[in-house]
Amino acid sequence: MPEAVADLTGGAGADVAFECAGIDSVLAQAITSVRAGGTVVNVAIWGRPAAVQMNDLVMKEVNVLGVLAYCDDHPDTIRLLADGKIDAERFITGRVRLEDIVERGFRELIGNKDEHVKILVRP
Numbered sequence: 001m002p003e004a005v006a007d008l009t010g011g012a013g014a015d016v017a018f019e020c021a022g023i024d025s026v027l028a029q030a031i032t033s034v035r036a037g038g039t040v041v042n043v044a045i046w047g048r049p050a051a052v053q054m055n056d057l058v059m060k061e062v063n064v065l066g067v068l069a070y071c072d073d074h075p076d077t078i079r080l081l082a083d084g085k086i087d088a089e090r091f092i093t094g095r096v097r098l099e100d101i102v103e104r105g106f107r108e109l110i111g112n113k114d115e116h117v118k119i120l121v122r123p
Contacts, residue, residue: 001029002029005033014035017030017031018040018041019041021117022045024050024052031060038063042066042067093117096119
């Protein structure tokens with residue numbers, strides 16, 4: 001990812017990167033992908049402490065921001081999905097029945113973050 005971002009930005013790096021997976025390697029790539037003085041926004045809820053190479057932050061003066069809430073983003077997101085501009089299917093990595101939500105849903109998402117993004121639950 002950092003190489004692709006560097007190619008797309010003429011080597012400058014992105015202004016902002018979002019870490020939404022709660023995976024150390026994704027956080028490291030986000031930090032590496034932003035420009036000097038850029039910002040990494042952590043959206044993920046981590047299931048364990050994150051490992052961060054602090055010198056990567058310090059040497060590039062990267063800002064890290066944690067966010068939790070959404071600010072009225074849902075109508076725009078729903079419109080993008082309805083208009084077919086975003087294909088949500090590629091983010092759905094599993095489907096489980098309601099009675100399996102603990103083992104095959106929550107525990108899967110926590111224990112196998114490299115494999116799962118979103119698991120849908122059906123009644």
